[in-house]
Amino acid sequence: MERAAAERRERPAYGKDSLISCDRLVRIFTADGVEVQALQGLDLLVAQGELMALVGASGSGKSTLLNILAGLDVPTAGAASVGGYDLLAMDAAARLRYRREIVGFVWQQTARNLLPYLTAAQNVVLPMQLAARGSGPRTRRKRAARAAELLDMLGVGYCHDRRPAQMSGGEQQRAAIAVALANDPAVVLADEPTGELDSATGEQVFAAFRTANEELGTTVVVVTHDHAVADAVRRTVAIRDGRTASEVVRRTEVDEHGQESVVAREYATVDRAGRLQLPRDYTDALDIRSRVLLELEPDHIGVWPDLPQDRAERPGDPK
Numbered sequence: 419m420e421r422a423a424a425e426r427r428e429r430p431a432y433g434k435d436s437l438i439s440c441d442r443l444v445r446i447f448t449a450d451g452v453e454v455q456a457l458q459g460l461d462l463l464v465a466q467g468e469l470m471a472l473v474g475a476s477g478s479g480k481s482t483l484l485n486i487l488a489g490l491d492v493p494t495a496g497a498a499s500v501g502g503y504d505l506l507a508m509d510a511a512a513r514l515r516y517r518r519e520i521v522g523f524v525w526q527q528t529a530r531n532l533l534p535y536l537t538a539a540q541n542v543v544l545p546m547q548l549a550a551r552g553s554g555p556r557t558r559r560k561r562a563a564r565a566a567e568l569l570d571m572l573g574v575g576y577c578h579d580r581r582p583a584q585m586s587g588g589e590q591q592r593a594a595i596a597v598a599l600a601n602d603p604a605v606v607l608a609d610e611p612t613g614e615l616d617s618a619t620g621e622q623v624f625a626a627f628r629t630a631n632e633e634l635g636t637t638v639v640v641v642t643h644d645h646a647v648a649d650a651v652r653r654t655v656a657i658r659d660g661r662t663a664s665e666v667v668r669r670t671e672v673d674e675h676g677q678e679s680v681v682a683r684e685y686a687t688v689d690r691a692g693r694l695q696l697p698r699d700y701t702d703a704l705d706i707r708s709r710v711l712l713e714l715e716p717d718h719i720g721v722w723p724d725l726p727q728d729r730a731e732r733p734g735d736p737k
């Protein structure tokens with residue numbers, strides 16, 4: 419017992435090396451006296467430099483999570499930190515600094531991302547002007563140069579002097595990514611950034627996120643219903659009923675002929691209390707309802723449907 423306690427003490431703290439760490443995050447909304455548990459103990463770790471997607475049915479809690487990570491909303495309970503900022507303990511000044519310098523945000527509605535009376539370049543310069551004195555490019559010339567550089571990098575340098583109304587939806591979203599990157603944030607959060615776009619334009623916008631991730635090392639978290647986006651990232655985390663339920667991790671493998679292919683594996687999330695959510699199609703396929711039979715094997719755990727005693731039979735049992 420002492421050894422177990424010592425091992426627990428020596429284990430690094432949860433999320434210690436992650437850029438984003440959510441630990442048993444809870445968010446309860448009260449509307450007309452009715453409580454809605456939008457997040458019900460959500461755990462999530464995101465490493466520095468990751469480009470990852472969050473998926474889930476409508477109402478599963480994705481936007482709630484993103485708003486908390488953006489510093490726009492505060493969780494009811496749990497712990498959350500981004501880039502060393504404790505999202506539950508920030509005072510107003512720290513929250514403002516966090517929103518201006520640590521996170522960038524891209525919304526689904528193109529009109530929400532850019533001010534209509536400013537050009538693309540002026541839109542990118544604006545957050546640099548608003549950032550606390552002492553950080554970011556200090557002179558007007560340096561800010562203008564950075565705005566032009568970012569627009570060029572994202573393939574919309576030609577929109578430099580255009581106002582949003584003179585740009586297509588895809589161009590506006592790429593300019594919006596430049597705005598989000600203006601103050602060189604640690605993380606860019608995006609809520610359905612390709613939701614209003616056709617698939618070809620959506621691909622261009624996703625490519626801009628990838629460019630930001632690869633060229634600048636910015637961590638990118640995208641909430642999406644777009645399969646093209648969810649399938650193109652290395653890690654896609656699925657949220658169900660306010661918790662992370664499963665994730666798909668993609669790896670590039672090289673076969674003996676030197677042929678590269680991407681192999682996707684689906685994992686179920688085990689939360690900090692050891693809880694595991696079985697995918698619904700698995701439970702439906704075996705008619706699993708309230709409980710399962712577990713068996714610990716040397717290298718895996720067997721999970722069997724709870725059959726009536728007289729029919730109880732597992733693979734491997736003598737006939």
Ligand SMILES: Nc1ncnc2c1ncn2[C@@H]1O[C@H](COP(=O)(O)OP(=O)(O)OP(=O)(O)O)[C@@H](O)[C@H]1O
Nearest residue numbers: 447448449454456475476477478479480481482483
């Ligand atoms: N301000 C609020 N007041 C009351 N309930 C809310 C509020 N915001 C969200 N909810 C509820 O919390 C739950 C999660 O909502 P959320 O918007 O996070 O889901 P989502 O996964 O982003 O859905 P969608 O894909 O439709 O955007 C829903 O039941 C929603 O009705």
